[in-house]
Amino acid sequence: MDDRELRQALGRLLGPQQAEIGCDECFEKLDRYVELEPAGADAGAAVSGFSAHLVGCPACREEYESLKAFVGGEQAL
Ligand SMILES: [Zn+2]
Numbered sequence: 001m002d003d004r005e006l007r008q009a010l011g012r013l014l015g016p017q018q019a020e021i022g023c024d025e026c027f028e029k030l031d032r033y034v035e036l037e038p039a040g041a042d043a044g045a046a047v048s049g050f051s052a053h054l055v056g057c058p059a060c061r062e063e064y065e066s067l068k069a070f071v072g073g074e075q076a077l
Helices: 003-014 023-039 050-056 058-076
Strands: none
Touching (some): 050 058
16 A cells, blocks of 8 residues: 555545644654554544655654554564
8 A cells, every 4th residue: 555545545544634644743642553553443433633744754663663563563572
């Protein structure tokens, strides 16, 4: 899935009136989001604005990807 497809998928999930959060708030919610996601929870809804921010902010998305990889590695052990 490339970035454009991801954006479209997230746009469908989140709807147009999703408020975007700032990098600080995004960073605070990162842990929670990564925890919720593998549990099959609707992480996007639980952590409001987070997904929308990730789509528009490469820095936070990179942070999220590395944290997700880290958590995934932990669980695999
Ligand atoms: Zn950010």
